[in-house]
Amino acid sequence: MTPEATSEPAATTAAATAGPGPAEGSGSETGPAARKGPEQRVTRQRRAVSAALDELDDFVSTQELHRVLHDRGESVSLATTYRILQSMADDGLVDVLRNGDNEAVYRRCAVEHHHHHLLCRNCGRAVEIEAPAVEQWAVRIAAEHGFTDAAHTVEIYGLCPDCRASTVAS
Numbered sequence: 272m273t274p275e276a277t278s279e280p281a282a283t284t285a286a287a288t289a290g291p292g293p294a295e296g297s298g299s300e301t302g303p304a305a306r307k308g309p310e311q312r313v314t315r316q317r318r319a320v321s322a323a324l325d326e327l328d329d330f331v332s333t334q335e336l337h338r339v340l341h342d343r344g345e346s347v348s349l350a351t352t353y354r355i356l357q358s359m360a361d362d363g364l365v366d367v368l369r370n371g372d373n374e375a376v377y378r379r380c381a382v383e384h385h386h387h388h389l390l391c392r393n394c395g396r397a398v399e400i401e402a403p404a405v406e407q408w409a410v411r412i413a414a415e416h417g418f419t420d421a422a423h424t425v426e427i428y429g430l431c432p433d434c435r436a437s438t439v440a441s
Contacts, residue, residue, distance in 0.1 A: 319345040330376035391431035
């Protein structure tokens with residue numbers, strides 16, 4: 272699974288600009304501040320999805336996450352997994368990208384504020400990066416064209432050190 276340069280329009284922008292709030296840093300969704308959107312029940316299925324995301328390092332598709340849940344003995348339907356992930360993306364609890372098959376992939380990010388990703392084209396490894404120059408550039412470009420309240424996502428693609436080393440060794 273290799274994320275590509277296309278992003279999911281609404282959810283990606285909301286997820287990338289919002290980031291998890293203070294209660295989400297641990298990934299726990301049991302506290303009252305765990306949800307940013309409309310109040311929803313914290314169900315067994317939602318806790319299972321949240322816990323699985325906490326343990327995964329890279330972006331994962333809904334089907335891949337559903338397989339992980341199934342392998343752990345969790346009974347969460349694929350449709351419920353889709354709904355929970357979309358809800359978490361809408362609330363800024365996970366970041367969303369589109370992979371090469373235009374499939375949404377999700378990951379709980381470690382940082383609690385707006386950030387970008389450096390992504391390996393080969394293995395899908397993601398590194399969260401700060402980019403103050405990009406932030407300043409985006410504000411300036413938007414203002415030059417009369418735009419306000421602008422949001423953006425930036426994903427940088429390349430080969431991670433491990434994949435580069437295995438390519439050179441081959």
